Amino acid sequence: MNNLQLNKEGKLHHFITIEGLSKEILTEILDTAESFLGISEQPVKKVPLLRGKTIVNLFFENSTRTRTTFELAASRLSADVLSINIATSATSKGESLLDTIRNLEAMHVDMFVVRHAISGAGHFIAQNTAPHISVINAGDGQHAHPTQAMLDMFTIRQYKHDFKPLKVAIIGDILHSRVARSQIQALNTLGVKEIRVVAPKTLLPSHVEQLGVKVFNTMEEGLDDLDVIIMVRLQKERMTSALLPSEQEYFKCFGLTEERLKLAKPDAIVMHPGPINRGVEIASSIADGPQSVILQQVSNGIAVRMAIMTLTLQNKGDSV
Amino acid sequence: MDNNSLKISTLLAKLESELKQLISKRKLKNPLMIGIHNGGGWIAEKLHHRLALQEPVGIIDISFYRDNFSQTETFSQVKPNLLPQQMEGRDIILIDDVFYTGRTARSALNAIFDYGRPRQVILAVLIEQEGREVPLRPDCSGQTLLLANNERINLTGPEPLALDIQSPDKQLTAA
Numbered sequence: 001m002n003n004l005q006l007n008k009e010g011k012l013h014h015f016i017t018i019e020g021l022s023k024e025i026l027t028e029i030l031d032t033a034e035s036f037l038g039i040s041e042q043p044v045k046k047v048p049l050l051r052g053k054t055i056v057n058l059f060f061e062n063s064t065r066t067r068t069t070f071e072l073a074a075s076r077l078s079a080d081v082l083s084i085n086i087a088t089s090a091t092s093k094g095e096s097l098l099d100t101i102r103n104l105e106a107m108h109v110d111m112f113v114v115r116h117a118i119s120g121a122g123h124f125i126a127q128n129t130a131p132h133i134s135v136i137n138a139g140d141g142q143h144a145h146p147t148q149a150m151l152d153m154f155t156i157r158q159y160k161h162d163f164k165p166l167k168v169a170i171i172g173d174i175l176h177s178r179v180a181r182s183q184i185q186a187l188n189t190l191g192v193k194e195i196r197v198v199a200p201k202t203l204l205p206s207h208v209e210q211l212g213v214k215v216f217n218t219m220e221e222g223l224d225d226l227d228v229i230i231m232v233r234l235q236k237e238r239m240t241s242a243l244l245p246s247e248q249e250y251f252k253c254f255g256l257t258e259e260r261l262k263l264a265k266p267d268a269i270v271m272h273p274g275p276i277n278r279g280v281e282i283a284s285s286i287a288d289g290p291q292s293v294i295l296q297q298v299s300n301g302i303a304v305r306m307a308i309m310t311l312t313l314q315n316k317g318d319s320v
Numbered sequence: 321m322d323n324n325s326l327k328i329s330t331l332l333a334k335l336e337s338e339l340k341q342l343i344s345k346r347k348l349k350n351p352l353m354i355g356i357h358n359g360g361g362w363i364a365e366k367l368h369h370r371l372a373l374q375e376p377v378g379i380i381d382i383s384f385y386r387d388n389f390s391q392t393e394t395f396s397q398v399k400p401n402l403l404p405q406q407m408e409g410r411d412i413i414l415i416d417d418v419f420y421t422g423r424t425a426r427s428a429l430n431a432i433f434d435y436g437r438p439r440q441v442i443l444a445v446l447i448e449q450e451g452r453e454v455p456l457r458p459d460c461s462g463q464t465l466l467l468a469n470n471e472r473i474n475l476t477g478p479e480p481l482a483l484d485i486q487s488p489d490k491q492l493t494a495a
Contacts, residue, residue, distance in 0.1 A: 031396030038400025039384075044434045047384035049395075307395075314390055 004126055011315035014126045015308050016137045017144040018185040026189055030154050032307035033300070039076055040302055050079035053110040053313060057083040058100075059138070060091075060116040065274055065298060066138050066148070070113050073305035082109075097121070098128060105130050111313060112136070119143035119178075134312040142178050142238070148273050149182030151304040153190060155297050156228055159269050163187075169196040169222055170213075172232040172254065172281050175203045176239070179273045180232050181211075188212050198222030200254065202243040219253070219260050226264035231256055231272045231282050247280045256282045261291065269293045328481050331446050331462030332363075336370045338460035339413065339444055343371075346440065348411040354378040356428050357399050359417030362477040363446050367415060378403045385427035401431070408436035417475040419445040419461065421453040447473055447483075 003020065007013045012025055039047055055074045059067050067083060074081035086092070091100055104112070111134045114122045119141030126135040139145040153163075160166055168187055174180045174197050187195050188211075195213045197204065198221075209215050216222030223229070234250060244250050256270065270282075270292045278284045286292060343351060353371075355364025357379050364377045383398040414428055425443055432438060448461040467473070471487040 028394070028396060032394070035383075035395050035398035038398075042401060043405060046434070048430070049384050049389060310395060314392070316390070 004123065007315055008318050009315070012308075012311050013315045013317045014122075014135045015146055015312055016122045016126055016135065018146045018149055018182050018189065019144075021189065023189050023191065026150070026153065026186060029150055029304070029307050029311065030157060032311060033150075033154050033304040036076075036303040036306040036310075037300070039306070040299065046076050046078055048078045049310060050074070050077035050313060053077075053079040054108065055079045055081045055111040055113065055309065056104055056109045057081065057113045057138075058086070058104075058115070059083065060086045060114075060121070061139065063115055063139070065301070066115065069298070069301040070136075070138060070147075070305055073302050073309060076302065077306055077309060079110075079309070097125070101125055101129055105133065109133065111309065113138050115139045117141055131317040134309075134317070136308060136312065139178055142176055142181075144182045145178040145273075146182045146186075147301075147305055147308055148179050149186045150308065151297060151301040152179075152183055152230065152271060152273065153186050154300050154304050155271060155293055156269075158296070158300070159293060160227060163190040163192045166192040166227045167194040167196070167225060168192050168228040168230065169198050169216075169226050170230045170232060171198040171219070171222065171256065173203045173234045174199050174208065174232065175205050175243075176235040177232045180230075183230060184211050184213055196222055196226075198254070200244070200250075219256075220263065223260055223263040226268050229256065229261075229264055229268055229270045231270065231276075233273070233275065233277060234280055247277075251280055255280065256286055258283065258285060261286060267291075271297055273297070326447075326463070326483050326485070328446075328483060332366055332370065335444055335446065335460060335462045336367060339367065339371060342442060342444075342460060343413075346411075346442065348413070348440070348442075350374060351411045351413050352378055352404065352407075353413045353415060354380055354403070354428075354432065356414070356416045356424060357381040359475040359477065360415045360445075362475070362481060363417050364415040365478070366481070367413075367444070375404065380428060380431050382424060382427040382431055385431045387423060387427070403435055406436075407432065407438060410436075410438045412438045412441045414441055414443045416443070416445045418447045418449055418473050419443070419458045420449045420451050420473075422456040423454060425456050425458075426454055446475070449473060 005014045005016055057067055057070055071081050113136045114125055115138040121140045122135055122137035137146055170180045196216055197213045198216045270286055272294045276282055276287055352375055353364050353368050353373055355361035355377055361379045368377045379402040381399045442459040444460045445458045446462045448458055448464045450466045471485055474484040474486055476482045
């Protein structure tokens with residue numbers, strides 16, 4: 001099923017999920033992003049690589065950081081970028097997703113960047129769109145958020161250089177986190193030594209250990225000797241039943257505090273895909289502290305998205 | 321063709337003397353030398369030293385400015401441009417190792433003009449190989465060559481700099 005992302009030559013044409021992508025493809029994305037990193041630091045933050053291409057951001061779900069960095073990434077590659085506000089679009093007048101796609105195709109666009117509350121939305125669009133159009137998943141339901149996972153991998157490589165010896169933990173609301181799922185797949189493919197998930201039992205998907213992770217239910221055990229700490233947000237908006245007593249109680253047991261951070265290696269980095277809930281999953285002093293690379297993740301997000309846009313648009317799709 | 325005609329030190333000496341004349345004829349003020357990554361960068365370092373220019377050599381990588389996006393193999397080794405903040409109104413000496421079709425020079429000019437409007441740009445290359453595809457040509461060159469269709473010039477470096485002419489049946493090397 002994931003071969004949908006690759007064309008006949010095995011090159012990346014859509015970017016929907018990390019699942020099924022080889023270590024070589026992930027490394028090519030990271031290496032290409034490395035090249036793009038410099039552009040954002042130049043006085044002229046633009047290259048003409050995607051001049052003449054039209055990229056449509058289709059965000060059926062709210063997002064500030066992801067949408068903005070996709071817009072900036074497209075602009076810095078000289079593509080024309082259009083962000084459609086679904087709330088005021090024809091979709092709210094009853095137009096189906098496929099009809100929206102057909103209409104945009106008729107406007108000769110080259111790429112859809114899709115965020116949707118339903119898992120599989122990106123996959124569905126990739127399956128049903130014209131062969132010359134690339135689809136990038138910018139988050140679908142609880143399924144995947146592969147560009148976020150790649151910018152996290154890029155940030156880890158930037159600070160730690162080699163994936164092989166690393167112990168990495170993802171901490172927090174794993175159950176609702178599409179980011180965590182994509183991160184686990186990417187970390188496994190890139191071959192880190194150990195992946196842990198740390199969360200209360202109510203916030204872990206069932207059979208999570210089958211994803212190739214070690215499960216911990218206390219911070220004290222889970223943080224020991226870590227190189228990389230990835231905090232994920234408590235997704236209150238997706239919680240439909242009483243999974244937690246209270247936010248205060250959650251912070252008391254699973255919040256990242258100064259004290260707990262000392263359990264990890266002294267040079268451990270602290271990451272968070274944002275938006276952060278200060279005092280819920282992470283103490284302010286850590287989010288703003290010397291081990292935090294949270295804002296670096298945001299900067300890297302532009303370069304990584306530039307790389308993914310370039311690679312997918314470079315590789316033509318197959319006619320179906 | 322004989323080996324001696326491709327001796328790098330001879331080519332550099334000729335380029336140096338031509339550039340000196342051109343700098344004075346065109347009245348270049350505090351010229352900024354820019355090498356095109358990577359061969360052009362190596363040649364620029366040599367000429368910069370010979371001409372005793374003040375400002376450090378600038379480097380541009382034109383990979384993002386090429387005209388064959390869909391045929392480019394990879395963008396994973398592109399280097400950031402190293403250019404001074406102020407490019408507006410400057411006199412620029414653009415350096416490359418080989419001028420062949422002219423497409424690289426076209427890309428380099430586009431990249432430079434993105435940084436501001438230079439007062440003038442001159443183009444100097446170690447070797448001008450016949451085969452232009454766009455209406456551009458270098459202002460000075462160490463040597464002009466007419467090669468067979470299957471022959472390619474290849475510069476290796478930075479130390480030592482060496483030029484190869486590669487063809488299926490023979491290989492000429494010069495250092």
